[in-house]
Amino acid sequence: MSQRLINWFKFASPASFYPLAGTLWPWFAGLASVLCAVGLWISFFVAPTDFQQGEGYRIIFIHVPASWMSMFIYCVMAFWAAIGITFNTRLSGMMSSALAPTGALFAFLSLWTGALWGKPMWGAWWVWDARLTSELILFFLYIGYIALTSAIDDPRRADKAGAIVALVGVINVPIIYFSVKWWNTLHQGASVSMTKAPTMATTMLWGMLIMALAFWMYSIAIALYRVRAIILERERHATWVAELPEMQR
Amino acid sequence: MNWGSTSEFFAMGGYGFYVWGSFGVTAAALLIEALLARKRLSDTRRLLRRELAADRDNQD
Amino acid sequence: MLRAHGLACDRGDRRLFSAVDLCVSPGEWLQVEGANGAGKTSLLRILAGLAPAADGLIEWEGRPVAEVRDDYHARLLYLGHAPAIKEDLSALENLQTAAAVAGRPLDEGTAMAALRRIGLKGREDLPARVLSQGQKRRVALARLLCSQARLWILDEPFVALDVAAVAQLCSILDDHLSRGGMLIFTSHQAVQLAGTGASLRLGTPAAPREATA
């Protein structure tokens, strides 16, 4: 047991995580490409045309996975934040800041594809649907996190401040979702809501799941890749950096 | 198979603009993010290599 | 007794000082010296528990400060670079609020007496805004007169004081030491104080030297 603990903390040091991330990311990137290919094949060639929405519904194969990922990544950031605050590990802050841009990107994509879906289906680029609205607020939370951490010069202070933002945000996400939903049902009369999506066929569900898995693997790959850059930026004066093979010329 | 021809595939039953707008922007965004991450790592490495080389020269 | 071992401090990715050992027993004082930017203020802030040390251990009465933080802070008086004076409050209000925050509320009589002793007679009710730099320092120093803390950590207490005030501060410090108090302070000038004293010289940041107590 204690042996295993020691091993975990060994990888929590940037010096040993840097090469580990270097060997891991291509695997995740490869997995992401394969899953993405399968997912796209299902979404365009296997899944049948929807009798209500025609071909336009195919947008959900990226819209829904992107929304899932944007929420999931925020939770993972909050998880690393909690680890960072409890164990005072340097790596967890770096992981949070490596994940934030990807999470913000997925939130943006979810909004973008939501708008492109809404226009043909509801006749409007934007409706104040509960899910779209909370996704927008989640996007704001990501922007706040990124803006705050990049405004603080000292990276360790930035990590700690970011950790607090992530934790406060993660407490607020369900509250916001709940309040927006409440607000939405109060205001929305008979207009369309996304909850009335067509009953999901099994193939559609599979397509969405596989696309979500592809996005997940992509996020891991890109986060591992980005964390390598962050480690190098922060540890530039450490001796192990000077001894890296790619630093010799 | 859902599609009779390539043009039918791209038309997406009249929803081509919306479907390809979604998938295209998503693909572009992920690609750009990957490229930016690559640039960030290679820039950092180049900077550090230069710094280290300068340090070595100073020591010699 | 306050004892620190192997203290180090980083600013950014630069190491300000390392391997600083010090020990202050009842009745003893320690003057921290060093050039600008050598980390004097940082050392005092670390000792007061305001900032974490990059390395090393601080012990209060033989136990790590982290374990006895509340007890330690109850016995500590720290006067930082910024004197914690509110411009819009009078000298009296400043002193009373500071004492209440430090956990030892002062009645008006005691506070007035302290302000008078420190040389602010007749200015007790003026807003700090209209006081001179030196008079503002005196308001801060009046806290020393009312303090029952065992350990005083003072950052540049002699700055902006005139000759008479320096002499008066020295006598306050002497009283504190003779009561068995401990004192750590920074100053650029040589000071004569009662009791046993030592000085700690922090090296210049360019060429860090081993600091000795």
Added chain:
Amino acid sequence: MNAFLAIVRRDLLLAARRKSEVFTALFFFMIVVSLFPLGIGPESATLRRIAPGVLWVAALLAAMLSLNRLFAADHQDGTLEQMSLSPTPLALLVSGKVLAHWLTAGLPLVLLAPVLGLQFDLSPRSLGVLMISLLLGTPVLSLVGAIGAALTLGVRGGGVLLSLLVLPLYIPALIFGAGAVEADLAGLGAGGHLSLLGALLALGVFFAPWAATAALRIALE
């Protein structure tokens, strides 16, 4: 507890000596609210419909005006260091500061709101609901704002950053607060909204001082 009261007293004294800051926020509130009828038109039916949202959004912005000064002065003059060295827990002292902020920046809005509500042709009962909703909601604004103020302490471009961080977190308070008045106007009863606002307030009282304290410790290091 003594230290808590001392902090509240001190901040109230400071606000009393700097009355202009309190009044600036109040006038801001008044002007913003009065701009809407000018922009939208004077039909009382429309005005009644937008009143809850307008009053709440204006109150939210006015409460935010004074946030970036909440800890900045204490940070600059060293008072924050003394507070963190106090034997009283810093979180309690921070609560004192938040309470003082609410008394000077939140409570005046609550008292002024019904007068402004008259401009929007609200009924006395709706004005009462508006006051209760603000009474429960403005402390939430001060509490959540304190977290943002502590996080942006000494950070470049702190003011804009503060609004970026805090405004999304204000949304539930805005929805329930304005919703309470709206529900009352629609004859639905405001009880549900008001109890949710109360729940938010309870949650804020528990968590916000703790989070703000953690953020202040980062700024102090």
